[in-house]
Each structure stands twice: as C-alpha cells, then as structure tokens.
Amino acid sequence: xxxxxxxxxxxxxxxxxxxxxxxxxxxxxxxxxxxxxxxxxxxxxxxxxxxxxxxxxxxxxxxxxxxxxxxxxxxxxxxxxxxxxxxxxxxxxxxxxxxxxxx
Amino acid sequence: xxxxxxxxxxxxxxxxxxxxxxxxxxxxxxxxxxxxxxxxxxxxxxxxxxxxxxxxxxxxxxxxxxxxxxxxxxxxxxxxxxxxxxxxxxxxxxxxxxxxxxxxxxxxxxxxxxxxxxxxxxxxxxxxxxxxxxxxxxxxxxxxxxxxxxxxxxxxxxxxxxx
Numbered sequence: 001x002x003x004x005x006x007x008x009x010x011x012x013x014x015x016x017x018x019x020x021x022x023x024x025x026x027x028x029x030x031x032x033x034x035x036x037x038x039x040x041x042x043x044x045x046x047x048x049x050x051x052x053x054x055x056x057x058x059x060x061x062x063x064x065x066x067x068x069x070x071x072x073x074x075x076x077x078x079x080x081x082x083x084x085x086x087x088x089x090x091x092x093x094x095x096x097x098x099x100x101x102x103x
Numbered sequence: 104x105x106x107x108x109x110x111x112x113x114x115x116x117x118x119x120x121x122x123x124x125x126x127x128x129x130x131x132x133x134x135x136x137x138x139x140x141x142x143x144x145x146x147x148x149x150x151x152x153x154x155x156x157x158x159x160x161x162x163x164x165x166x167x168x169x170x171x172x173x174x175x176x177x178x179x180x181x182x183x184x185x186x187x188x189x190x191x192x193x194x195x196x197x198x199x200x201x202x203x204x205x206x207x208x209x210x211x212x213x214x215x216x217x218x219x220x221x222x223x224x225x226x227x228x229x230x231x232x233x234x235x236x237x238x239x240x241x242x243x244x245x246x247x248x249x250x251x252x253x254x255x256x257x258x259x260x261x262x263x264x265x266x
Contacts, residue, residue, distance in 0.1 A: 015144075020144075030221055032224060035222060036222025048226070061226070
C-alpha cells in the first residue's frame, strides 16, 4: 500500500480509484483537454469518464467528479474564477455552489 | 462498438526519456486499432513544472515494457481484445512504462507540453482519431522525450477501438 500523508491542508481527490494530492487548487483557465485533471477548491478531482456520445461530429465525454459520474457530458471542462465550467452541445454550464449539479 | 483501455497507475518511471504506453497492432489479417484517447498524470510531486510529451510510432526494435492487458470498456463484450499484454512491444501486444527504449526508429506524430500538476489528456474528434492498421510495421506510443521532474506515482493509459 502506498504511503500517504495526513495533512488537512492538502487537497485530495480521486480518479479511477487513485488518490491525487495537491497543495493548491488548479490555476485559472486550465482546460480539459489537454489537461487530464482539475482540482477544485474542495480538492475534488475532475476529469472525463469512459462514456461518450457523438454530437455534431465531435465527442462529448461523461464528466466525472471524484470518480462519480455527474450525469453530464461535455467537450471541455474549464476551471475559471473558482468555478468548474463544462461546455457541450448545450453551451456552457457552471457547477453550482451547492456542489450538486450544473446550472 | 468494441473499445478497450490499457494502462496502469502507481508507476515509477525511469529518469530519462520513457515510453509510457505502447500498443502494437496485430499481424494482418486482423482488426485495425482506432485510438480515441491517451493520457498521463502524476501525483508524486505537488510542484508546478512543465513537461514535454509526444505521440509517436516506433518500428522494431521496440521498447522493453511492463506487460499490460487491455480491459474491456463494454463489460458485455463476449470476447477479449485481439491485443494481449506483452513486454517486448511485439505485434499484437501492449505494455506500459518502458525500462529500455529499443533501437527502433521513432516517428513523432505530434508533440505537446503540459504542466505535471494538471496531467496530459489527448482526445480526438472523430476525424482526428489515429488508426493503426493490422500488419503495420509500427506501434503507437505515448512518450516523454525529456526526463520528468518527479518519477513516482504516474498513471498512464490509452483507449482504443477495434474496427
């Protein structure tokens, strides 16, 4: 079992069951792709999931937060001014302050 | 719709150039491989640093790898991938985390750079997918052409379809 640090200042998220530790949230305007992951201020790790749909000749991938499928698909995930935004055939949606859904 | 994922995590990579994941199509006649996604990330370092990355093809001699068997993305798929895990990078095999790069020439398809804190993800639009035909003399790899700043706890992978 890999060592891990007990540090309540660390931001900790999970992708494919793997623990990702970060000292800081992701910088402004980082975008998936080409980034693989985004760490938000809660420490949650965002990335694309394995499911995809084709819309207007482009792939839209499932959006995962800490290995949980958010039920959304997107072409892009962008971290901007502390908010996770997704972009797809529907336009832009931002992750709600309640941490429950995209608006 | 037959898609597979090959990769690994918790990897300690060599301190130098390294092929992270390598997939070599099977000998003809067989299915062709359509690459949909390639990625790498690390959690060994929390220090911001830029890293070069390349998607490249390589002819024999191939890298020496850790065997990695493709996993089904469609659990109901009754058959395994035509690609099996292998350490020699030979036709019809896949592997990760090369310990030696092999003498075979590499051809860079495209290069990019990423911040190691964010990792690297390549996804294609349908027309941009990379297709490696069965019987091809080369395999496809995700390659770091410069040593990474931190060598521990890398995760790498590739998703491909059989067409």
